[in-house]
Amino acid sequence: MQGVTPIKPSESSASPSANGQQIRQLYLQLTAAFSVAVLAWPYYALRNEELPWPHTAFAIAGTALLLASLTRQPWWWRLIHAAFAPLAWGVSQLAIPPGWYLLAFLLLMLIFRGAPGGQVPLYLSNADTAAAIARHIAKRPAVRFVDLGAGVGSLLVPLARERPDSHFTGIENAPLTWLIGRLRSARLSNCTWRWGDLWQIDLSDFDMVHAFLSPTPMAALWQKARQQMPPGSVFISNSFPVPDVEPQQVIEVNDSRRTRLYCYRV
Numbered sequence: 001m002q003g004v005t006p007i008k009p010s011e012s013s014a015s016p017s018a019n020g021q022q023i024r025q026l027y028l029q030l031t032a033a034f035s036v037a038v039l040a041w042p043y044y045a046l047r048n049e050e051l052p053w054p055h056t057a058f059a060i061a062g063t064a065l066l067l068a069s070l071t072r073q074p075w076w077w078r079l080i081h082a083a084f085a086p087l088a089w090g091v092s093q094l095a096i097p098p099g100w101y102l103l104a105f106l107l108l109m110l111i112f113r114g115a116p117g118g119q120v121p122l123y124l125s126n127a128d129t130a131a132a133i134a135r136h137i138a139k140r141p142a143v144r145f146v147d148l149g150a151g152v153g154s155l156l157v158p159l160a161r162e163r164p165d166s167h168f169t170g171i172e173n174a175p176l177t178w179l180i181g182r183l184r185s186a187r188l189s190n191c192t193w194r195w196g197d198l199w200q201i202d203l204s205d206f207d208m209v210h211a212f213l214s215p216t217p218m219a220a221l222w223q224k225a226r227q228q229m230p231p232g233s234v235f236i237s238n239s240f241p242v243p244d245v246e247p248q249q250v251i252e253v254n255d256s257r258r259t260r261l262y263c264y265r266v
C-alpha cells in the first residue's frame, strides 16, 4: 500500500535542506576548538611558551569526538570530527600556497555542486542499469522521460539512442558534469539537456521520472512527484527507496553493485 499523506502545495517543490545538519557539525567543531583554545592559550601565555600545535590539534580532535559522541552524531561525523584538526595541522605543515586550496575548492564545486547543499554526490548509472530501464519502458510508446540530476548523461544518452520515438530530458546543476552531458547529447534530437535545479522543474510534462540521488531528498521528491506527475506515470528511484512508501515494483539489476530500481506508480 502506498502512503496517503495529503500533500501541502507549499511543500511540493521544496528541496530538503541539509544545511541545518552541516551547520550543527560546524558549531560542534568550533566549540571543541574554542574550548581547547580557552584553556591552552592562557596556560602557555603565562609560561611565555608557544602553543604546541600538534598537541593542540589532537586535543581539539579528542574534544570534538567526545562532543560528537555525547550528542549521538552518526559514526561518519564522529570520524570526521576526530580527523579534522590533526589533518588541518598536518596539511598546514606542507606550506602549500593558499591559492591552490581555492583552486581545488572551485574544481570540486564544478563537479560536486549538489553535495554540500542537498547531500547528493556524483556517482553514475552503469550500462546494465540503462539496459534494465530500457527494457522496463520498452512496451510504452513515445515516453516522455526526465532524469533529475542527470550527471554526465550515463543513463539518458544510451536511452535516447535506443528510443528515437521517445523524448528524454536531463537536468543537472553542477557546471562541469552539465557541460560533459551537453556535449554527449548534442547530436541527439530527442534529448533536451537542461542546466538548473531539479526542484524547479515541472514534472507534469513527464510520464516517467528517474532520480539517482541519495536518501536525503527522497521524501520531499516523492511529494513533488505525487503532486505534479500525471496519473499513471512512473517515478523510478535508483538505489534509494522513498521512506515509508511501498514501491509497486523493484527491478534488480544484475550488476556488480546489485543496483535496485524502486518503481512507484503515481
Ligand SMILES: C[S@@+](CC[C@H](N)C(=O)[O-])C[C@H]1O[C@@H](n2cnc3c(N)ncnc32)[C@H](O)[C@@H]1O
Residues within 6 Å of the ligand: 111, 112, 113, 114, 115, 118, 120, 121, 122, 123, 124, 125, 126, 147, 148, 149, 150, 151, 152, 153, 154, 155, 171, 172, 173, 174, 177, 196, 197, 198, 199, 211, 212, 213
Ligand atoms: C548520483 S548522480 C546521478 C547521475 C545520473 N542521473 C546517473 O544516473 O548517472 C546525481 C546528480 O545529481 C546532480 N544534482 C544534485 N542536486 C541537484 C539539483 N538540485 N539540481 C540538479 N542536479 C542536481 C549532481 O550534480 C549529480 O550529477
